[in-house]
Amino acid sequence: MDLEPKNASAEEEATETASSAASEGNEGNESSSETASSTSETDESAGSSQTEEQTDWQDRYLRLYAEFDNYRKRTMRERVELIRTASRDSIEKMLPVLDDFSRAEAASLELEDPVALKEGQHLIHAKFKQLMEAQGVKAMAVETGDVFDVDFHEAITRIPSPELSGKVVDVVESGYLLNDAVIRYAKVVVGE
Numbered sequence: 001m002d003l004e005p006k007n008a009s010a011e012e013e014a015t016e017t018a019s020s021a022a023s024e025g026n027e028g029n030e031s032s033s034e035t036a037s038s039t040s041e042t043d044e045s046a047g048s049s050q051t052e053e054q055t056d057w058q059d060r061y062l063r064l065y066a067e068f069d070n071y072r073k074r075t076m077r078e079r080v081e082l083i084r085t086a087s088r089d090s091i092e093k094m095l096p097v098l099d100d101f102s103r104a105e106a107a108s109l110e111l112e113d114p115v116a117l118k119e120g121q122h123l124i125h126a127k128f129k130q131l132m133e134a135q136g137v138k139a140m141a142v143e144t145g146d147v148f149d150v151d152f153h154e155a156i157t158r159i160p161s162p163e164l165s166g167k168v169v170d171v172v173e174s175g176y177l178l179n180d181a182v183i184r185y186a187k188v189v190v191g192e
Contacts, residue, residue, distance in 0.1 A: 090135055097128045140175035142186045144168055154185040161191030 146168045175186030
C-alpha cells in the first residue's frame with residue numbers, strides 16, 4: 001500500500017515535469033515563431049530597402065543618361081553652328097574688296113583710259129593682299145632654281161633640264177601659308 005501512493009506522487013511529478021516541459025516548449029515555440037515572424041519582417045524590410053535602393057540607382061542612371069544625351073546634342077548643335085559661321089569674320093572683311101571690284105567694273109564701262117583701270121586693279125589687289133596678310137595668309141616665296149621640297153611644293157610635271165635637275169623650273173600656281181602652315185601647295189614644274 002505504501003507503494004501506490006509513492007507511485008501516484010511519482011506519476012504526478014512526471015506529469016508536472018512533462019507539463020512544465022511542454023509549457024516551456026510552447027514558450028520556445030512561441031519565441032521561435034516570434035523570431036521567425038520578426039525574421040520574415042526583417043527580410044521584407046531588407047527586400048523593401050533593396051528595391052528602394054535599386055530604384056534609386058535606376059533613377060540616377062536614367063538622369064545621368066538623359067543629361068549626357070542632352071550634352072551630346074547640345075555640343076553637336078554648337079559644332080554645326082560653329083562650322084556654319086566659322087568663316088564669317090574673314091568674309092565680312094573681304095566684303096569691302098568685293099565692293100571695290102563692283103565699283104571698278106561699273107567705272108570701267110564709262111572709262112576709256114586703260115592706265116586708270118590698271119591703277120584701280122592694282123589698288124584693289126594691294127588692299128586684298130593686305131587684308132589676307134592681316135588674317136595670317138601669306139604667299140610662299142618660290143622661285144625658279146629653288147630645290148623641290150614635297151613639304152611646300154606639288155610637282156605637276158617633270159621636264160628634262162640637266163642644269164635644274166631636282167629643282168623648280170617654273171611656278172604654275174603660288175602656294176599659301178596660314179600662320180606658317182601650308183593651306184595650298186605651290187604647283188611647280190620640276191626638272192630632271
